[in-house]
Amino acid sequence: MKRIRKTEIPQAVIELGNRIKDIIKEKNLMPKNVAYDAGLDVENLRKYIKGIQEMKITTMLKIASALEVEPSELIKDLKIDFEK
Amino acid sequence: MKRIRKTEIPQAVIELGNRIKDIIKEKNLMPKNVAYDAGLDVENLRKYIKGIQEMKITTMLKIASALEVEPSELIKDLKIDFEK
DNA sequence: ATAAAATCGGTTGTAAACAATCGATTGAAT
């Protein structure tokens, strides 16, 4: 059956995806290789870049490693907009 | 039925838990309040502190917000030990 | 123009996060 997302994707997730996208572009990397280096499926990496799917901490660390950037660079100033 | 974890908890997750624990202690915060401010169940916060459960990016951001620290401070120098 | 990579939208099985609850124990403060 159709798998529907019930919750909104947080803005920070979108922003994180954009940063990954930008770094890939700046460093002239290939998503295919980045995915491989991070131990991810290319399609899933694409989902992170598009902000369709949220990632776990360790996934972020793997991607940072594959991009050869500090994890901090990826999450720096990411704001979480949450309703308490 | 028993819910058994199939994969190993990465060391970075343990380390992240320790940092959260330390900050709570240093700042004389109450886990109860931190959990509330982060919009989490106390028991789940405990799982993160113990490193029993891995968190998503946004959860980390919420916890950083509740602890009033920069997200970068939580993940700084976290190393991921992964087998490609 | 053709080949390789990227992008897209969708699907599916499985593992794990998330939320919440329970009972019991331990530690600390009044």
Added chain:
DNA sequence: ATTCAATCGATTGTTTACAACCGATTTTAT
């Protein structure tokens, strides 16, 4: 000594991440 918070282990329903695959289309490079 009693109250409150912390800690622990365990459980459960629901949602989501993860991994993988597919077919189609678009972009990029040779």
